[in-house]
Amino acid sequence: RVALACALFVNPDILLLDEPTNHLDFPAVIWLQKYLVGYEKTLLVVSHDRHFLNYVTTDIIHLYNRNLNYYKGNYDTFAVVRAEQRLAQQRAYEASEAKRKHMQEFIDKFRFNAKRASLVQSRIKALARMEKVAEVEDEAALRFELPQVVKVEGNMVALDNVDFAYDQRKGYILRNVSVCVHAESRVGVLGANGAGKTTLIKLLMGSLEPLTGRAIRNRTVRVSCFNQHHVDQLDLDATPLDFLKTKFSKATTDQLRSHLSRYGIGSSLHEQLIGNLSGGQQSRVAFALVTYRQPHLMVMDEPTNHLDIETIDALVNAIKKWNGAVLFVSHDQYFLEQVGKDFWGVTDGRVKQFRTFKDAKSFSYAR
Ligand SMILES: Nc1ncnc2c1ncn2[C@@H]1O[C@H](COP(=O)(O)OP(=O)(O)OP(=O)(O)O)[C@@H](O)[C@H]1O
Ligand SMILES: [Mg+2]
Structure with missing residues (x-):
C-alpha cells in the first residue's frame, strides 16, 4: 500500500504498475480499480488478476513466445x-x-x-x-503433481483459546482464538490487510508462541510452509539446484533436476542464480522446495502472488487431485473459491469459521 501510494501521489502521465494487486485485500483492490478507471492518463499494468484486468483495461498486450500480440477489450x-x-x-x-x-x-x-x-x-x-x-x-503443458500421503487421524495443528500480541501495550492482534486443521481440511483464511492472518499462521506453525492458551501440534505430521514473502525462504545467491542440494543432501542431482522440472523450472534455469529469476520463477522454486518432503499439510500464505494465470490453474488442479490438507491465506477470489472448502474470517482480533466464501467475505470486510 505504501509503494502504491507513492506511485499514485505524483500523478504521472504514464503510470506503470507491475502486479499492483499482490498483497492487497479486497477493499483495497476495489478502491484501486475505481481509481484507475477514473485515471485519465495512460496506464500500463502487468497483472495476473483476471477480475482486476476485466475491470480496468481497455486493451490487452499478450507477451508470448517473445512476441507482443495486441487485442482490443478486457481480459x-x-x-x-x-x-x-x-x-x-x-x-x-x-x-x-x-x-x-x-x-x-x-x-x-x-x-x-x-x-x-x-x-x-x-x-x-x-x-x-x-x-x-x-x-x-499445447498450453496445458504445465502440470504440478503433489505426492499423495497416508492419512493422519485427528488434529494436525490446533489453537486452543489463544491470545496474542506483539506488544501488549499496543493491544492484542488475536483474542480467544480456537481453530483446528485435520486431514480433510481445505481452509481459506481471509481478512483485511493487517488483520492478523500471517500472525495466525505463525502461531499454528510454532514460529510464534501464544501469550495465553495453547498451540497444539501433532509431531508425526509433516508440514510444509510457503511464506507470504517466499523469497525469504530462498537463498538468492544460490542456483535452484545448489539450493535444493543444501536442503536435501541425500537426493541425487538427477532427482533434484527432475523435481525442479516438474514445477515448470526448465533445465536452463537450474544453474542461474535465484536472485536473477523472475518473481514467478522464484515462486516455482519455492513450491519445489515445500513439496519435496511430501507434506501431509501444506500451509500457504498468499501463494498466488507473482504466479501467472497458467501456474495458478496448475496449482489449483494439483491441489484438487491431492489427498493432503491445505491451509492458505489469500486475497484471490478465484483461488479461494476453487480450493477452499472451509473459510476462516479474521477481523478485530477474532477468527470465525464459515462454510461459504461469501459469508466469510462479508464478515471479514464489514468495516
Ligand atoms: N513482527 C511484528 N512486530 C510488531 N507488529 C507486527 C509484527 N508483524 C506484524 N505486526 C502487526 O500485526 C498486525 C497483523 O499483521 P499480519 O502480518 O498478521 O497481518 P495480515 O493479516 O497477514 O496482513 P496482510 O494481508 O497485509 O498480509 C499488523 O497490524 C502488523 O502491523
Ligand atoms: Mg499476511
Whole structure:
C-alpha cells in the first residue's frame, strides 16, 4: 500500500504498475480499480488478476513466445478472441497438412510414371512453395503433481483459546482464538490487510508462541510452509539446484533436476542464480522446495502472488487431485473459491469459521 501510494501521489502521465494487486485485500483492490478507471492518463499494468484486468483495461498486450500480440477489450474478450484464433489456426494447420499429404501421395504414386513426369515435377515445386502453418502449441503443458500421503487421524495443528500480541501495550492482534486443521481440511483464511492472518499462521506453525492458551501440534505430521514473502525462504545467491542440494543432501542431482522440472523450472534455469529469476520463477522454486518432503499439510500464505494465470490453474488442479490438507491465506477470489472448502474470517482480533466464501467475505470486510 505504501509503494502504491507513492506511485499514485505524483500523478504521472504514464503510470506503470507491475502486479499492483499482490498483497492487497479486497477493499483495497476495489478502491484501486475505481481509481484507475477514473485515471485519465495512460496506464500500463502487468497483472495476473483476471477480475482486476476485466475491470480496468481497455486493451490487452499478450507477451508470448517473445512476441507482443495486441487485442482490443478486457481480459475476458482477450480470452475468447485468443481461443477463436487458436481454433482457426488449428483448422488451417489441419487443412494444410491434409493438402500436403494429398500432394505427397500423388508424387509418390506417379514418381516413376513418364507420362505424368511434368505433373509430378510441378507438384514437387508446389509442395516446396507451400507455406507451413504452425501447429497450435499445447498450453496445458504445465502440470504440478503433489505426492499423495497416508492419512493422519485427528488434529494436525490446533489453537486452543489463544491470545496474542506483539506488544501488549499496543493491544492484542488475536483474542480467544480456537481453530483446528485435520486431514480433510481445505481452509481459506481471509481478512483485511493487517488483520492478523500471517500472525495466525505463525502461531499454528510454532514460529510464534501464544501469550495465553495453547498451540497444539501433532509431531508425526509433516508440514510444509510457503511464506507470504517466499523469497525469504530462498537463498538468492544460490542456483535452484545448489539450493535444493543444501536442503536435501541425500537426493541425487538427477532427482533434484527432475523435481525442479516438474514445477515448470526448465533445465536452463537450474544453474542461474535465484536472485536473477523472475518473481514467478522464484515462486516455482519455492513450491519445489515445500513439496519435496511430501507434506501431509501444506500451509500457504498468499501463494498466488507473482504466479501467472497458467501456474495458478496448475496449482489449483494439483491441489484438487491431492489427498493432503491445505491451509492458505489469500486475497484471490478465484483461488479461494476453487480450493477452499472451509473459510476462516479474521477481523478485530477474532477468527470465525464459515462454510461459504461469501459469508466469510462479508464478515471479514464489514468495516
Ligand atoms: N513482527 C511484528 N512486530 C510488531 N507488529 C507486527 C509484527 N508483524 C506484524 N505486526 C502487526 O500485526 C498486525 C497483523 O499483521 P499480519 O502480518 O498478521 O497481518 P495480515 O493479516 O497477514 O496482513 P496482510 O494481508 O497485509 O498480509 C499488523 O497490524 C502488523 O502491523
Ligand atoms: Mg499476511
